[in-house]
Amino acid sequence: MKLLPIALVSLACGAGLGVALAYVEVGPTETAFAPAPREGETFLPQGAGSVGPTALKAEGPVATVDAAIYDFGTMQRGVTETHEFIFTNEGTSPLTLEVGRTSCKCTLGAVANRPLKPGESTPVKLEWVAKSLPGEFRQVASVLTNDPRRPTIELTVEGVITETAGLSPEEFLLGRIAADEVATATVYLASYDEEATEPVRVEAMMPSSAAMADHYRFDVEPVEGDDLPLERASKGVKITVTAGPGLPIGHITEWVTVKTNLQDGKPSGAAGDGSTLQVPLLAVVEGDISLHGAHWSKERSVLNLGTVSSREGKESKLRLSFKGDHADATRAEVASVDPEWLEVDLAEPIKIRDGVVHQPMTVRIPPGRQPQIRSGAGAEAGGVGDGDALIRLKTNHPTSSELDVKVRFVIAQ
Amino acid sequence: MPFSKTLLSISAVLFAGVMVMLATAGAPPLAEQPGGDTPPPYLVAEDALPQVAKRYGLDEEALARLRRAHHHLVEHQSQPKPDPVKANGEVFTQANGDPWPKPDAAIVFTGEQIGYLEPCGCAGLENQKGGLKRRHTMVRTLRDLWGWPVALFDAGEQVRYFGPQADIKHRRTIEALIEIGYDAVGFGVKDLRTELLGMAINLDEATNPLTSANVGVLDFDSGFTKRWRVVELKGAASSPTAAPVRIGVTQVLSKSSLAEVSPSDDLMTTPAEEALAELLPQIEADRCDQNVLMVYGDRAEAEALARQFDVFDWVVAARGADEPPNLPRKIEGTTRGGGSMMVEVGHKGMYAVVVGLYRNAGTDANPGEGWEARYQKTPLDHRWADSPEMAERLASYQAELEQLGWKGLGLREAIHPTNREFAGSDACKDCHTAAWEVFEKTPHYHTTETLVALQPARHFDPECIACHAVGWDPQRYYPYKTGWTSYSQTPDKYSQGCENCHGPAARHVAVEMGDLEVDEAEEQALRAALHLEIVENEGNLKGQELGKVVNNCLGCHDLDNSPDFDFQKYWPEVAHKGLD
Numbered sequence: 001m002k003l004l005p006i007a008l009v010s011l012a013c014g015a016g017l018g019v020a021l022a023y024v025e026v027g028p029t030e031t032a033f034a035p036a037p038r039e040g041e042t043f044l045p046q047g048a049g050s051v052g053p054t055a056l057k058a059e060g061p062v063a064t065v066d067a068a069i070y071d072f073g074t075m076q077r078g079v080t081e082t083h084e085f086i087f088t089n090e091g092t093s094p095l096t097l098e099v100g101r102t103s104c105k106c107t108l109g110a111v112a113n114r115p116l117k118p119g120e121s122t123p124v125k126l127e128w129v130a131k132s133l134p135g136e137f138r139q140v141a142s143v144l145t146n147d148p149r150r151p152t153i154e155l156t157v158e159g160v161i162t163e164t165a166g167l168s169p170e171e172f173l174l175g176r177i178a179a180d181e182v183a184t185a186t187v188y189l190a191s192y193d194e195e196a197t198e199p200v201r202v203e204a205m206m207p208s209s210a211a212m213a214d215h216y217r218f219d220v221e222p223v224e225g226d227d228l229p230l231e232r233a234s235k236g237v238k239i240t241v242t243a244g245p246g247l248p249i250g251h252i253t254e255w256v257t258v259k260t261n262l263q264d265g266k267p268s269g270a271a272g273d274g275s276t277l278q279v280p281l282l283a284v285v286e287g288d289i290s291l292h293g294a295h296w297s298k299e300r301s302v303l304n305l306g307t308v309s310s311r312e313g314k315e316s317k318l319r320l321s322f323k324g325d326h327a328d329a330t331r332a333e334v335a336s337v338d339p340e341w342l343e344v345d346l347a348e349p350i351k352i353r354d355g356v357v358h359q360p361m362t363v364r365i366p367p368g369r370q371p372q373i374r375s376g377a378g379a380e381a382g383g384v385g386d387g388d389a390l391i392r393l394k395t396n397h398p399t400s401s402e403l404d405v406k407v408r409f410v411i412a413q
Numbered sequence: 414m415p416f417s418k419t420l421l422s423i424s425a426v427l428f429a430g431v432m433v434m435l436a437t438a439g440a441p442p443l444a445e446q447p448g449g450d451t452p453p454p455y456l457v458a459e460d461a462l463p464q465v466a467k468r469y470g471l472d473e474e475a476l477a478r479l480r481r482a483h484h485h486l487v488e489h490q491s492q493p494k495p496d497p498v499k500a501n502g503e504v505f506t507q508a509n510g511d512p513w514p515k516p517d518a519a520i521v522f523t524g525e526q527i528g529y530l531e532p533c534g535c536a537g538l539e540n541q542k543g544g545l546k547r548r549h550t551m552v553r554t555l556r557d558l559w560g561w562p563v564a565l566f567d568a569g570e571q572v573r574y575f576g577p578q579a580d581i582k583h584r585r586t587i588e589a590l591i592e593i594g595y596d597a598v599g600f601g602v603k604d605l606r607t608e609l610l611g612m613a614i615n616l617d618e619a620t621n622p623l624t625s626a627n628v629g630v631l632d633f634d635s636g637f638t639k640r641w642r643v644v645e646l647k648g649a650a651s652s653p654t655a656a657p658v659r660i661g662v663t664q665v666l667s668k669s670s671l672a673e674v675s676p677s678d679d680l681m682t683t684p685a686e687e688a689l690a691e692l693l694p695q696i697e698a699d700r701c702d703q704n705v706l707m708v709y710g711d712r713a714e715a716e717a718l719a720r721q722f723d724v725f726d727w728v729v730a731a732r733g734a735d736e737p738p739n740l741p742r743k744i745e746g747t748t749r750g751g752g753s754m755m756v757e758v759g760h761k762g763m764y765a766v767v768v769g770l771y772r773n774a775g776t777d778a779n780p781g782e783g784w785e786a787r788y789q790k791t792p793l794d795h796r797w798a799d800s801p802e803m804a805e806r807l808a809s810y811q812a813e814l815e816q817l818g819w820k821g822l823g824l825r826e827a828i829h830p831t832n833r834e835f836a837g838s839d840a841c842k843d844c845h846t847a848a849w850e851v852f853e854k855t856p857h858y859h860t861t862e863t864l865v866a867l868q869p870a871r872h873f874d875p876e877c878i879a880c881h882a883v884g885w886d887p888q889r890y891y892p893y894k895t896g897w898t899s900y901s902q903t904p905d906k907y908s909q910g911c912e913n914c915h916g917p918a919a920r921h922v923a924v925e926m927g928d929l930e931v932d933e934a935e936e937q938a939l940r941a942a943l944h945l946e947i948v949e950n951e952g953n954l955k956g957q958e959l960g961k962v963v964n965n966c967l968g969c970h971d972l973d974n975s976p977d978f979d980f981q982k983y984w985p986e987v988a989h990k991g992l993d
Contacts, residue, residue, distance in 0.1 A: 101502070307812075319610065408816070
């Protein structure tokens with residue numbers, strides 16, 4: 001039987017051919033190998049820092065670059081910066097360079113259109129327009145070479161983008177507040193212009209189109225550089241919003257209009273002479289009794305269980321949260337359930353901390369229920385079927401004795 | 414015919430050898446990836462368009478636009494796609510073209526997804542990186558196809574915005590990460606503004622990956638979150654010892670990040686330094702092979718913590734630069750195992766960073782010592798197949814948005830800054846006939862239906878419809894009064910229509926049609942308010958004038974969704990003038 005040796009030889013040939021085809025298909029590639037960083041060696045990956053000399057004078061073209069990572073430091077947004085990387089041929093035969101791939105936001109300039117002779121150097125320019133959002137950035141571009149040891153050399157530029165003027169934090173964050181509460185939130189607006197002579201002037205207002213616009217008040221006070229929570233800021237203001245009481249229950253996202261005298265980041269003139277900002281104001285307003293759960297919609301007051309497999313059923317865990325002066329004494333119990341087969345369990349309340357008590361609740365569609373739709377208004381009101389299911393809870397809270405939990409689901413085979 | 418049989422055998426084995434080698438050089442062909450043989454459909458089937466139109470309440474004209482949108486998408490799909498290897502480089506491949514040797518363990522690092530469950534497809538998905546569908550397939554390729562022992566860690570910040578949609582996104586992301594098999598998932602600042610408690614109480618404690626040393630839901634180690642986890646990976650058969658690899662992991666929010674967390678009764682927080690000091694005895698007692706610290710903070714903060722607590726091999730700075738570096742960097746001033754390595758994960762989930770770990774010493778070595786590592790910044794581009802499981806989850810996410818509607822998503826109509834109302838593009842066509850002839854031939858004309866033709870449809874998603882219908886704020890994802898709400902209520906507000914650039918025109922239309930009488934001055938003012946003039950050399954590229962017209966375009970043609978946008982190149986495609 002000569003089949004086995006033939007198969008082995010063929011497999012070896014196939015593997016070899018495979019490698020060759022793969023090589024042809026994908027082209028020469030750069031390694032992503034990180035040399036043993038665990039044994040006290042200097043971790044000097046390819047493409048990072050100055051590339052070390054090769055142990056022996058290599059034959060053929062040898063590509064080196066002075067420093068493959070360049071830090072632009074701090075850049076103002078919108079500014080263009082360039083850096084020249086110096087490529088040298090430290091080999092014995094001509095080195096060719098070619099522009100490779102770049103990350104989409106930077107540009108690699110043309111490289112030498114003739115091969116570099118041994119010992120010769122050439123600059124390769126990389127340009128970066130700081131268009132992205134403020135914060136750290138990194139852009140990568142590659143140069144392809146005919147150096148078989150380094151067919152691709154990755155060039156990296158990095159740094160930090162800043163605005164000409166800054167806002168910290170970037171929104172009025174009221175967080176989770178009680179409906180009867182008065183809450184405040186603050187943002188600082190500052191100019192980074194070191195030569196600014198005039199103060200930052202600001203007028204903040206809630207647009208009249210906002211819900212309950214008259215429930216928000218804004219106070220502005222000037223703050224000097226060192227007292228601002230923004231590094232390098234020269235002048236600024238502290239804007240405080242006072243909100244409530246009586247805000248609507250649910251999520252609130254409003255846009256505060258902030259008229260400034262900042263012109264390209266430099267304060268000049270009166271509020272309104274410069275740019276106008278739209279600063280988000282965020283809050284979740286809750287009553288003394290609220291419900292939390294993965295499928296609970298505060299906005300619609302509906303527990304949305306979606307499509308439920310008749311065979312599997314579905315369970316959803318929720319928590320009733322009691323807050324305020326009556327929290328410790330408040331308890332809920334099930335008053336009624338429609339349909340009656342919908343299972344509702346209320347566990348013993350858990351004291352989270354003073355003034356906050358949770359009562360776990362589980363709503364369960366048991367397996368084996370017939371396909372049906374319980375969603376929306378119901379046929380009597382122009383909808384479908386019997387409408388939303390309803391769990392009515394009664395409590396001993398002095399002002400909220402009842403709580404209706406609508407449940408929406410479609411049971412399918 | 415023995416000769417023919419032998420030749421056939423040689424050919425068959427040769428072919429098998431070729432296929433084996435091709436399959437292991439970088440990512441396997443799409444169809445050979447786990448789940449890649451049953452790609453989820455990107456579009457609805459052409460013959461299903463009438464049913465789709467009926468389901469969403471499209472009238473005959475809208476159905477015609479739907480057919481055009483579908484045709485346009487099919488045409489786009491049939492175009493040759495750019496080679497991802499050429500665009501973004503090879504993966505898991507050594508310089509000599511050989512694939513990585515199988516590691517004793519691998520760690521996949523992700524984070525800073527900031528809402529990008531999937532890349533926006535506006536500019537063609539083949540030009541975009543990221544998304545849970547590709548991430549799942551990449552992980553399955555390593556773990557299931559190649560048999561690597563894999564630990565999955567996410568440094569946090571799944572969402573970017575605030576409100577019900579962010580709540581849903583966070584919950585669904587965590588559920589997806591559990592299905593992918595994540596061992597530890599940290600928190601970012603915006604994650605902590607979501608309905609965390611409601612999500613956490615519905616997670617199974619056995620698979621719940623939520624991890625933070627300095628943020629607890631109700632309390633630390635409450636059962637909803639854990640401060641420190643030890644992941645034990647079965648030793649690879651190829652390992653010199655075949656011993657299991659134990660990887661310890663924790664996560665903290667840095668000082669600056671913690672300062673951005675809003676007050677909440679549900680959260681317990683403590684400074685990162687105090688939390689890590691409390692954990693230190695446990696970390697040292699566990700003597701893991703490798704320790705990981707994920708910091709939701711910038712590089713400087715992560716490095717400072719690494720130096721202060723010199724017990725970590727890998728330190729992640731989730732708030733690092735937008736793109737991860739090509740290789741990790743050693744953190745100066747750290748010593749464990751030769752020094753901690755800094756990992757960044759980039760932004761928007763476009764990359765996963767994979768570290769392959771190779772044990773080159775016996776198991777009696779000190780923790781952290783005797784390891785080598787390979788590193789791969791892995792672009793999640795279209796070399797990775799779409800996972801059917803994740804596609805199903807994303808369809809379910811869209812269904813939830815549909816069920817909740819705009820009200821359930823907390824969206825309220827705002828007054829347009831001009832204080833005017835929208836009329837819809839159809840109101841323009843009788844007078845501006847030449848402009849209309851251009852408009853109805855452009856993709857702008859059927860942008861709403863483009864979303865309907867997708868599988869699943871995206872026109873119930875505020876983050877999509879905001880650039881695909883009339884009368885929404887394109888960057889803040891809320892509707893203006895009289896803007897698009899649905900096919901049944903506002904069928905005339907379809908498309909990326911005239912008023913999205915020129916401004917709301919209801920009063921102008923009413924005056925011109927004789928439904929409203931105003932004086933000559935106001936009539937002229939209403940016309941002037943809608944007039945746009947392209948200035949000389951107007952454009953969005955360097956050296957061009959960033960005028961009012963191009964600024965309008967950039968509301969939707971932004972860096973995320975239209976990275977190649979060049980106004981001077983695109984404008985001729987839609988060029989039109991005012992009145993005929």
